[in-house]
Amino acid sequence: MRGLIIAALIGILPAMGWAADCREVSFDGAGFTLCEVDLTQEDLRLFLRDEAGEVLGQFSRVEASLPPGRRLGFATNGGMFREDREPVGLYIQDGQQEHGIITTAGPGNFGMLPNGVFCILEGRAQVIESTAYVRAPPNCRDATQSGPMLVIDGALHPRFRASGTSRNIRNGVGVDATGTRAYFAISNEAVNFHLFARFFRDYLAVDNALYLDGRVSRLYSRDLGRRDYGLWLGPILGTVVDEAGRSQ
Numbered sequence: 001m002r003g004l005i006i007a008a009l010i011g012i013l014p015a016m017g018w019a020a021d022c023r024e025v026s027f028d029g030a031g032f033t034l035c036e037v038d039l040t041q042e043d044l045r046l047f048l049r050d051e052a053g054e055v056l057g058q059f060s061r062v063e064a065s066l067p068p069g070r071r072l073g074f075a076t077n078g079g080m081f082r083e084d085r086e087p088v089g090l091y092i093q094d095g096q097q098e099h100g101i102i103t104t105a106g107p108g109n110f111g112m113l114p115n116g117v118f119c120i121l122e123g124r125a126q127v128i129e130s131t132a133y134v135r136a137p138p139n140c141r142d143a144t145q146s147g148p149m150l151v152i153d154g155a156l157h158p159r160f161r162a163s164g165t166s167r168n169i170r171n172g173v174g175v176d177a178t179g180t181r182a183y184f185a186i187s188n189e190a191v192n193f194h195l196f197a198r199f200f201r202d203y204l205a206v207d208n209a210l211y212l213d214g215r216v217s218r219l220y221s222r223d224l225g226r227r228d229y230g231l232w233l234g235p236i237l238g239t240v241v242d243e244a245g246r247s248q
Contacts, residue, residue: 020042020073020184020221020223020239021035021036021223022034022035022074022219022221022223022226023224024188024224025203027195027198027199027202027203028195028198028199030189030191030195030199031188031189032185032187033186033188033219033224033226034183034184034185034204035074035076035183035185035219035221035223036181036182036183037074037181037182037184037239038181039120039123039124039179039180039181039182040124040180041247042073042247043239043240043241043247044120044125044142044182044237044238044239045093045120045142045238045239045240046091046092046093046120046142046143046144046235046236047062047065047078047093047236047237047238048091048093048098048234048235050065051065055084055085055232055234056236057085057233057234057236058233059218059227059228059236059238060227062075062238066240069242069243070240070241070242071222071240071241071242071243071245072220072222072238072241073223073238073239073240073241073245074184074221074222074238074239075219075220075236075237075238075239076171076184076212076217076220076236076237076238077216077217077218077233077234077235077236077237078118078144078212078233078235078237079091079118079146079212079213079234079235080108080109080110080147080212080213080234081234081235082234085233085234086099086234087099087144087145087234087235088102088110088146089101089102089110089115089145090102090117090130090144091143091144091235092140092141092142092143092144093142094141094142095141101117101130101134101145102115102130102145103131103134109147109214110146110147110148111147112147112148112157112159113130113147114129114130114131114147114149114157115129115148115149115210116128116129116130116133116145116146116147116148116149116152116210117130117133117140117143117144117145117146117210118143118146118173118210119133119138119140119143120140120141120142120143121138121179123180124175124178124179124180125175125179125182126138126175126208127149127173127175127206127208127210128208129149130145130147144237146210146211147210147211148193148211149208149209150172150174150197150200150201150209151174151197151206151207151208151209152208153207153208154201154207156198156201159193160192160193160194161192162192162194162195164192164194165192166192166193167190167191167192168190168191168215169186169187169188169189169190169191169214169215169217170187170193170196170211170213170214170217171185171186171212171213171217171218172184172185172196172200172209172210172211172212173209173210173212174200174204174206174208174209174210175206175208176205176206177206177207183200183204183206183209184237185199185204186218187199187217196211215231216230216231216233218233220238222245
């Protein structure tokens with residue numbers, strides 16, 4: 001009887017956890033850490049500066065900047081940045097645009113067109129190719145530009161080759177067809193762009209996915225007890241939860 005009562009209580013209690021669902025997965029011989037964020041339930045935000053205007057740069061500093069009783073549930077680097085850790089390209093936080101969009105080709109991965117924008121709206125998100133964003137900009141609450149696009153309308157970036165020899169730890173983001181679920185992935189080993197893009201298209205079945213970065217890729221997950229340290233970051237994407245791990 002006691003067991004039945006406990007089981008019944010468990011059934012009516014809200015699930016505990018740290019909001020974003022993070023887990024280890026495998027695809028085509030490579031390991032990835034995948035974090036899924038339900039945008040209808042979870043509070044996903046971009047972070048850049050503290051109250052004094054200094055770039056936060058580390059997950060611990062982001063968490064310290066939150067109000068009392070609030071914690072990070074999940075976080076990752078949120079787009080490319082310059083040496084001074086200012087964002088490269090479009091950056092919008094809380095409806096305020098700080099940097100404009102860049103649509104011209106240039107050096108490095110960011111300039112490998114097409115690049116794109118990760119846009120957070122109310123209860124949903126989009127990954128949008130940059131020139132499409134310029135033609136019809138959505139009303140993003142938060143947005144960060146990065147590049148290259150990994151998947152564009154179901155097709156891999158045209159520069160990617162299965163035989164590509166450039167291998168690195170990589171992380172990126174894709175959004176499901178409803179726009180309500182965002183998938184953040186970081187490779188657990190060095191992979192090329194082609195394999196990483198296929199992970200989003202073929203394993204996650206997303207039509208649009210965006211590269212966030214390579215060697216600076218970092219992940220914070222309370223689910224997994226993971227807190228990556230290393231180089232200082234620019235923009236950071238993360239979910240905010242209460243002490244019990246619930247989104248507010």
